[in-house]
Amino acid sequence: MIFLAYWNNHYILSTNLDLHTAMLSWTLTFLVIAFIAGVLGFSGIADTAAGMAKILFLIFLFLLVASVLAGRICGRR
Numbered sequence: 001m002i003f004l005a006y007w008n009n010h011y012i013l014s015t016n017l018d019l020h021t022a023m024l025s026w027t028l029t030f031l032v033i034a035f036i037a038g039v040l041g042f043s044g045i046a047d048t049a050a051g052m053a054k055i056l057f058l059i060f061l062f063l064l065v066a067s068v069l070a071g072r073i074c075g076r077r
Contacts, residue, residue, distance in 0.1 A: 040046065
């Protein structure tokens with residue numbers, strides 16, 4: 001089997017079976033990760049994570065505004 005792969009900033013035309021096997025293993029790895037994410041998404045964990053993300057977003061937004069204001073006040077001196 002001949003296929004085109006992108007490796008180390010250039011394209012390679014390869015017949016190497018090891019590269020094909022590696023790509024297949026990455027595909028299966030991402031399939032398992034997607035399956036786990038789907039299971040967790042249909043449970044209550046997604047709601048908890050979304051609530052925590054909203055709280056953290058507001059905290060970091062407050063810290064951003066505070067640091068911008070502090071930078072403007074201290075920068076004028």
